[in-house]
Amino acid sequence: MDKSLKRMATMQRMQAKGLELFYSKGYYNTSVDDVLKELSMSKGAFYYHFDSKEDFFIQIVQNLLARKVYSTLIEPLEGHDDPIVKISQCFEDALETAVHNEMDFGCILSNFLSEFNGRNETIMKHLNDILSIWEVNLVFTLQKGKFNGHLDRHVDCEAVATYLMSSYFGIRTLMAGTSPSARKYRFMGQLKQYFKLIEAKNITA
Amino acid sequence: MDKSLKRMATMQRMQAKGLELFYSKGYYNTSVDDVLKELSMSKGAFYYHFDSKEDFFIQIVQNLLARKVYSTLIEPLEGHDDPIVKISQCFEDALETAVHNEMDFGCILSNFLSEFNGRNETIMKHLNDILSIWEVNLVFTLQKGKFNGHLDRHVDCEAVATYLMSSYFGIRTLMAGTSPSARKYRFMGQLKQYFKLIEAKNITA
DNA sequence: ACTTAAACCGACCGCTCAGTCGGTAACTAT
DNA sequence: ATAGTTACCGACTGAGCGGTCGGTTTAAGT
Numbered sequence: 001m002d003k004s005l006k007r008m009a010t011m012q013r014m015q016a017k018g019l020e021l022f023y024s025k026g027y028y029n030t031s032v033d034d035v036l037k038e039l040s041m042s043k044g045a046f047y048y049h050f051d052s053k054e055d056f057f058i059q060i061v062q063n064l065l066a067r068k069v070y071s072t073l074i075e076p077l078e079g080h081d082d083p084i085v086k087i088s089q090c091f092e093d094a095l096e097t098a099v100h101n102e103m104d105f106g107c108i109l110s111n112f113l114s115e116f117n118g119r120n121e122t123i124m125k126h127l128n129d130i131l132s133i134w135e136v137n138l139v140f141t142l143q144k145g146k147f148n149g150h151l152d153r154h155v156d157c158e159a160v161a162t163y164l165m166s167s168y169f170g171i172r173t174l175m176a177g178t179s180p181s182a183r184k185y186r187f188m189g190q191l192k193q194y195f196k197l198i199e200a201k202n203i204t205a
Numbered sequence: 206m207d208k209s210l211k212r213m214a215t216m217q218r219m220q221a222k223g224l225e226l227f228y229s230k231g232y233y234n235t236s237v238d239d240v241l242k243e244l245s246m247s248k249g250a251f252y253y254h255f256d257s258k259e260d261f262f263i264q265i266v267q268n269l270l271a272r273k274v275y276s277t278l279i280e281p282l283e284g285h286d287d288p289i290v291k292i293s294q295c296f297e298d299a300l301e302t303a304v305h306n307e308m309d310f311g312c313i314l315s316n317f318l319s320e321f322n323g324r325n326e327t328i329m330k331h332l333n334d335i336l337s338i339w340e341v342n343l344v345f346t347l348q349k350g351k352f353n354g355h356l357d358r359h360v361d362c363e364a365v366a367t368y369l370m371s372s373y374f375g376i377r378t379l380m381a382g383t384s385p386s387a388r389k390y391r392f393m394g395q396l397k398q399y400f401k402l403i404e405a406k407n408i409t410a
Numbered sequence: 411a412c413t414t415a416a417a418c419c420g421a422c423c424g425c426t427c428a429g430t431c432g433g434t435a436a437c438t439a440t
Numbered sequence: 441a442t443a444g445t446t447a448c449c450g451a452c453t454g455a456g457c458g459g460t461c462g463g464t465t466t467a468a469g470t
Contacts, residue, residue: 006447028233029324031427042449043429049447053428110378114319117381118229128382159391162379166392167368170375173315174367176322177333186364187371194399211417236457247419248459254417258458412470419464426457434449440442 011049013039015060023108027057027115054123061112061126068105069130074137083145084195087138091168091191095184098175107172135161155198167191216254218244220265228313232262232320259328266317266331273310274335279342288350289400292343296373296396300389303380312377340366360403372396 017039021030032053036046050056076090077083098104109130116123142157171187222244226235237251237258255261281295282288303309314335321328347362356362376392 004446010447024323026233026320026324028231032429033427043451044431044433044449045447047429110375111319111322113378113382114316115231117316119231119234124382131379131382156391156394159395162376162388162391163372163395166375166379167372168375169378170315170371170373171367173318173374173378174336174371177318177329177336183367186361186367189361190364190368190399193402194395197398197402209416215417237459238457248421249419249461250417252459414469415467417464417466419462421461421463423460424458427455428453429455430453431451432449433451435447437444437446439444 007049010045011059014041014046014049014056015064018056019060019064019108020103022057022060023103023111027112032056054120058123058126061123061130065105065108065112066130066133069109069134072105073134077137077141080144080148082150082199083141084150084199087141087164088188088192088195091164092188094168095171095175095188098172099181099184104172106168107176110169110172113169131165135165138164149200151198152200160198163194212254215250216264219246219251219254219261220269223261224265224269224313225308227262227265228308228316232317237261259325263328263331266328266335270310270313270317271335271338274314274339277310278339282342282346285349285353287355287404288346289355289404292346292369293393293397293400297393299373300376300380300393303377304386304389309377311373312381315374315377318374336370340370343369354405356403357405365403368399 014035018035021035021038025034032043032046036042046056050059072094073090076093077086079086094104094106098107109127113124113127113131116127138161139157142151142155142160145151146153146155146157167187171183175183219240223240226240226243230239237248241247241251251261255264277299278295281298282291284291299309299311303312314332318329318332318336321332343366344362347356347360347365350356351358351360351362372392376388380388
């Protein structure tokens, strides 16, 4: 399955730089030549490894974005602890990287969803795949939390997942504007208020 | 202040079609010729009325987007009734138009914020102006609600506004993907749960 | 009828972009 | 050494873009 190591290494380099530029300048606003210039490589090298700009992007989505979303937004939720604590921490960490202008992979996903929506069916399909993996895992984590007695029995896990994803994507759009760290602080405060609603009620002392 | 009526009418037509195309295909993915083709007009007409594509877009933002955001997201909040009821209804209405694939101006704003972030300072400034007008009015509405006894005294109005804007922008990104009406339903349910947190507590019966 | 200016036309320019192609260097197998 | 394959080079093509400009139409004023 692994082609020659050299090939893999080159493709990795190209994809990493590609993601960086596509994220910061947008897909349609980044030319293949922009990527190649930063890598001091030639058109020939690019089209030797990839069929087209679109193919290049899709491979980036599958090889880099999907893995990173998994490792930053899904993996941290594993285990049997209180899902509220883990989701809070997970969002906190993700938004903190966003404050420092590093690549926040949830934000990347959200940006690309906006950029390709209604413009490129093929790419949207791949992005929506990642989105639904996140959604499924969030729902699963919440259900497990309910089963383990961390969440209130009446909680609608699908709805909570939708709401959490919404607020996360939205705060990233807002933070891109002005005063990101103040907005992050306010957001996390309200998120924790919201979490109080769905945590298990200690009706019996 | 009003130039000749003909001039105004033509510019209006161009701007309306421009917004429609920029919204559905994105700014960078829509050429001036695309707009002109749909209007059966010529390059000359376009550059007679507008300095550049960017100038054209900024005028659209100021003349159409700003007004529409105001009339759909801000004006409905006026008055002295319970802000929770009004904000709920306002979001409900905006998301309903979104379900039917009509132009939802909050969504347009959110999309453009994503598209121009880090790519065009000038345009971002105009978009952020609209955003902060919305924010200021939300905060004001909430504070008034607190004063009128509809909201709990301990509510942090800035934080609630940030949280509301986040969730609204986010749900629009999500709804663009799959099953918009199911997501809208789940979202509104959780939003109403959240509102229970900030409404005035009837501690005294 | 003549003048004038606003409104509009569309060929054209310079440039950027995705993608092509004939060539070459480096490595590997025999 | 030779042949074949992989990896890479960079000039080039053709389409599409934003923007220009000389010219034409329309309508109002006199």
